[in-house]
Amino acid sequence: xxxNVIDIxxxxxxxxxxxxxxxxxxxxxSELSEAGRRMSLLMAKRNDLAGVKTIFTxxxxxxxxxxxxxxxxxxxxxxxSSALREGNWSHYHRDPEYPPLNFDGPFEDRExxxxxxxxxxxxxxxxxxPSPILIVAHGAFVQxxxxxxxxxxxxEYKGIRTAINHLQYTDGNWEALTLNDDVHLREFVHGVTxxxxx
Numbered sequence: 001x002x003x004n005v006i007d008i009x010x011x012x013x014x015x016x017x018x019x020x021x022x023x024x025x026x027x028x029x030s031e032l033s034e035a036g037r038r039m040s041l042l043m044a045k046r047n048d049l050a051g052v053k054t055i056f057t058x059x060x061x062x063x064x065x066x067x068x069x070x071x072x073x074x075x076x077x078x079x080x081s082s083a084l085r086e087g088n089w090s091h092y093h094r095d096p097e098y099p100p101l102n103f104d105g106p107f108e109d110r111e112x113x114x115x116x117x118x119x120x121x122x123x124x125x126x127x128x129x130p131s132p133i134l135i136v137a138h139g140a141f142v143q144x145x146x147x148x149x150x151x152x153x154x155x156e157y158k159g160i161r162t163a164i165n166h167l168q169y170t171d172g173n174w175e176a177l178t179l180n181d182d183v184h185l186r187e188f189v190h191g192v193t194x195x196x197x198x
Contacts, residue, residue: 004170004171005170006133006170007133007166007168008121008124008132008134008167008169009049009052009135009166010145010164010165011066011134011135011136011137011142011162011163012136012139012142012160012163013032013036013057013138013161014035014039014062014065014066015035015161016031016032016033016036017030017031019036026088026089026091027086027088027100027103028100029061029062029099029100030061031061031062031065032061032062032065037065039066039161040068040069040162042184042187043070043162043164043184044070044072044073045073045184046183049070049134050074051074051132052076052132052133053129054079054131054132054133054134055077055078055136056124056134057079057084057135057137058081058082058084058136058137058141059080059081059082059085059101060086063138070134082103083119083123084135084141085137085138086138086140087110087140087144088106089108113140113144114144114145114148116141117141118144118148121149142159142165143157146179149176150174153179162184162185163179163182164181165180165181166181
């Protein structure tokens with residue numbers, strides 16, 4: 001019997017302007033900072049991503065801007081989905097320059113986000129999109145999904161922006177092959193925060 005093995009590279013978006021200002025973003029649509037754009041360019045050079053067949057990101061700028069250099073390099077268009085957004089927190093920072101985007105659902109706590117993250121990741125894995133698949137999401141989204149799906153490994157997870165977490169989905173089961181692969185960031189200028197902070 002043939003098993004359908006889906007390879008998924010899951011990561012957190014690169015550093016945004018609001019990350020550097022330490023503002024809670026939620027569904028507010030802030031852009032990548034200059035440092036974040038450099039991180040995305042370095043991620044796009046990774047050899048293990050050269051064979052990606054499908055790219056999913058949230059529909060927030062900081063997520064799809066992270067994937068744009070790779071998309072251009074390999075000629076694969078980006079599929080944007082609101083289901084991959086950060087938590088819809090009630091305490092997001094309000095700023096008229098970056099109002100929150102509309103979202104089909106109520107405010108969320110971590111339990112609600114975990115349910116959405118597991119459902120969204122599973123839907124992508126079960127879809128007919130070709131593998132390998134890159135998914136660029138958000139800090140709490142990735143943390144909630146990994147905590148629920150890999151409870152024995154979550155202590156190893158570091159929440160590094162653009163680090164690659166290589167997962168496999170086979171007949172309803174998830175496996176974590178590698179976590180926190182940030183080899184591309186070794187070229188990055190020291191002093192810029194790469195750990196997830198919102």
